[in-house]
Amino acid sequence: MSDQQNVYPVRDDFAANAWADKAKYEAMYQQSIDDPEGFWAEQAKRLDWIKAPSKIKNTSFARDNVDIRWFEDGLLNVSANCLDRHLDKRGDQTAIIWEGDNPDESKHITYRELYARTNQLANALKELGIGKGDTVTLYMPMIPEAAMAMLACSRIGAVHSVVFGGFSPDAVAQRVIGADSRLVITADESVRGGKHVPLKENVDAALTRDGTDVCKNVLVVKRTGGEIEWKEGRDVWFDELVDKQSNECEPEAMGAEDPLFILYTSGSTGAPKGLKHTTGGYLTYAAMTHQYVFDYQEGEIYWCTADVGWVTGHSYIVYGPLANGATTLMFEGVPSYPTHGRLGDIVDKHNVNILYTAPTAVRALMAHGDNVMDSSKRDSLRLLGSVGEPINPEAWEWFYRVIGNEKCPIVDTWWQTETGGIMIAPLPGATPLKPGSATVPFFGVKPALVDNEGNILEGATEGNLVLLDAWPGQARSIWGDHERYTQTYFSTYDGMYFTGDGCRRDEDGYYWITGRVDDVLNVSGHRMGTAEIESSLVAHSAVAEAAVVGFPHDIKGQGIYIYVTLSDGIEATDELKKELTQWVRKDIGPIASPDVIQWAPGLPKTRSGKIMRRILRKIAANECDGLGDTSTLADPSVVDELIEHRVNQ
Ligand code: ATP
Ligand code: MG
Secondary structure, eight states: OGGGSOOBOOOHHHHHHSSOOHHHHHHHHHHHHHOHHHHHHHHGGGSOOSBOOSOOEEEEEETTEEEEEESTTOEEOHHHHHTGGGHHHHTTSEEEEEEOSSTTOEEEEEHHHHHHHHHHHHHHHHHTTOOTTOEEEEEOOSSHHHHHHHHHHHHHTOEEEEOOTTOOHHHHHHHHHHHTOSEEEEESOEEETTEEEOHHHHHHHHTTSTTGGGOOEEEEEOSSOOOOOOOTTTEEEHHHHHHTSOSOOOOOOEETTSEEEEEEOOOSSSSOOEEEEESHHHHHHHHHHHHHHTTOOTTOEEEEOSOTTSHHHIIIIIIHHHHTTOEEEEEOSOTTSSOTTHHHHHHHHHTOSEEEEOHHHHHHHHTTOGGGGTTOOOTTOOEEEEESSOOOHHHHHHIIIIISTTOOOEEEEBOOGGGSSOOBOOOTTTOOBOTTOOBSBOTTOOEEEEOTTOOEEOSSEEEEEEEOSOOTTOOOEETTOHHHHHHHHHSSSTTSEEEEEEEEEOTTOOEEEEEEGGGOEEETTEEEOHHHHHHHHHTSTTEEEEEEEEEEETTTEEEEEEEEEEOTTOOOOHHHHHHHHHHHHHHTOGGGOOSEEEEOSSOOBBTTSOBOHHHHHHHHTTOTTOOOOOTTBSOTHHHHHHHHTOOOO
């Protein structure tokens, strides 16, 4: 497939002005692999250390002893690196641009203001008895107080666990218990797409569950002024407590390997895992990847549309950008409100230069046609980014052409909650782009493809994606369950970190994620990733989105069952089913010929917008009673609708 792909060469202006051109990327990459100690010792200097590390790398991937440490004798404070050290040079520069759900609401917060409020909040946390090593659960809207809360925790050495504000009381309870949280920080309500979500009410409900009595206080931001219940002695108003605090709070000296946060994965494949990330390596890696992959230049306005409830929000809304002294935009709402042109309107309003979003958002916009962004010009954009799922080449081209006006490189970034930061991605001044490929490894990243026995495969080939050595941003464990960590990531192939993703490497050494290994189809002995068939369908103008799964088939072993969401205004007919079948046969080959096509008005997705194929697989196999863990599903009604209209094979 790759040979027919367009290749987008590096633009001269990017190569000339970027942090890295091709020669520099290659030299730095080589050094990072040949001499990781020297390379990362140098990179650690991008941070301010209270005590500089002398031990750099001490890591083992051995199945019986998974132990990962970076900069282990160094001392530092994350909030001081994101705030204090910028005050002299850029105290009056905007740190956070906040754009409300309502397009008439926005505000700018300078580094000095962010510093002061974070310190006040840190002092407030202390007043509530929170200290070094305590855990705090954040269940918050996309408001600046969320970033302040993360930074305030890091200032006093508390460990935050951010729970996405769309989760249910049960999910909140599970995570409060899992992390042993003394405190929950929330808001009365959040506002998304014009609708109010009762966050405080959800916390109240969560804290009635068994085992949640570890939680002693709830700190409540007044976002909407909506009516809430109040539990005297437990609940505290954010502003009341924080306003009266001093805006100086000495940053705690933290060990590089002290925990910074706990964060749960999206739950695409099973029960979410609470990953433990630590301090020095994580921040070094988040800052460095933010600088190089987005080619962030002084003074630019940078916008990542993720929620702070996901790792993307941690590393690329808060920690990476603020460590680099960037201006980071935080958006409270959703791309479809009040119109589908909202993202473009925000870009114009704040002169955004770098826009980092997800394939699910691009596909949703694409379904509304090429004129969806006509209310904006987007002239300020310089670079686009994608994360979360494989981006179908068709969606990539549309993103490039319609949103980026054919002048912005797209960095397709492959990484995971577990990796802490971007692992495989182009550098815009160095790497020619191929739509649909995350391209090449970042500095210090050693990817490999292995067969099911763990043999390393060379050259252009396809296999299971593993990482052969540690990098500083890597999660160190699953919170409270190192055994599960070892089991999940290091037991499949000894001495290697297994990503769970399937991948192809082409003749230029580019990596193409083919989908989750758990989702791989095996049709008449041919193994096929989900991405290729789905991308073929999305390339048809009638198709907005598609998901492919296997189902038990007497002759072929597995048959191909396809769920298709049509673009706006397209009629679902049997004719069209035939046409799509022919389309895939012609594009990929008869082996990929769909056995069943079901029209899907919506697809089951995680709350971060990823397709949950494991649920689609159950529906296809007519095992609708045992759908597994559905707690991370964004909209359960989608599943009922699909079950009702399931096609019998
Ligand atoms: P769980 O681990 O609970 O099943 P999850 O894997 O969806 O959930 P995340 O850590 O948010 O949780 O997602 C990481 C995964 O997302 C990757 O393993 C990969 O499958 C997919 N992914 C992320 N970025 C890309 C990308 N640029 N291209 C292809 N796939 C991507
Ligand atoms: Mg995962």
